[in-house]
Amino acid sequence: MAAFGQRKAQRLARADASRKGGLDERAAPVVQLLNGRARFCTTSSCSGRLVLAQGSAADANSWEVQKKNCTWLMVTHETCTKDDVMTALEKATGDVVLKFEPFVLHVLCQELQDAQLLAVRSTHCLEVPLSHKGKLMVSEEYIEFLIHVANRKMEENTRRIDRFYKCLEVALKTAISANNSPSQETENRSVYIHRRKRKTIQEQDVHTSLKDHNEELEPEDDTESNLAIFAEIMI
Incomplete structure (x- = not known):
């Protein structure tokens, strides 16, 4: 766990390598909320943007704009x-x-369960070709329509950031409360003990059965045994 803390400190000490060179104002509350928890470390963010991106016109059949080869016109x-x-x-x-x-x-998350808390994806995006080899391929009327659609998406994006922040704040508080709950800890320990006893009984039955057939047992591998117990706990 100390290794994660060291990695987080090193990461946050780095200079901002983004084109903007700083944190977006709308993204700041979420970034600060997560970095204020020991189990999380943000590595990059963008609050949402409208971009006119120009790529190579070498392949007329491909509209993929590679980030490293593109120019932002706006x-x-x-x-x-x-x-x-x-x-x-x-x-x-x-x-x-x-x-x-x-x-x-x-x-970056300290454990898998922390990452699962943040697992959110969205298809709230837009990408439309406008020109080819410098020649405009659509009407100004269509561009005006696209800008209207894109602006509405930007406004909805702002609402979603606010909603995400509020939900994340509640989720983090709930997770902390659950982790610090004595009853939850007792319940988890009880489940572990119950399954450990069940495994011990099963192992005893196996030993007895093998001895009845006069077969010699190999010494038990502690690592494999521990992994089996861990698998049972996870299931």
Whole structure:
């Protein structure tokens, strides 16, 4: 457990390597909430953004924009206007897509159960090609429609971040209470003892059966035995 704490300290001491160079304001409360707990460490985050990304026009059959090979003609963490997009498109020389990317958060967790607490995924995104080799392939009317859709997604994204923060705060408090509950600890110990006794009885029955057939037993491997007990507890 100490190793996780050391890794977390080293990670949080690193300089911010993102293009923005700092934490998004909307993502800050969630990031601070998690980093304030010993069992979690955030590694990267984005509160959500609208991007005009330009990639290579070498492959006309592929609309995949590789992050390392793309240029951002425009990026904003707020809603935008058609004029913002049209002005950015004037600089286009390759294939350009309009993307809305929702809130994303990457977190290191001390144990699997901690990761399960945070397991949330979303399909709340948008990616539409607008130009090819610098030539606009859609009408301005369609771009205006896309901006309307993207802005609505951005507004919904903000609501989802707030909702996620509130739910996470409650979940963390509940998890802490459960971990510190004497009754829960007693119950877990009782289950362990019960299963350990059952395993001992089963092992005794096996020993007795083998002795009746005059077969010599091999010494029991402690590691395998412990793993078997652990598997029973997990089941």
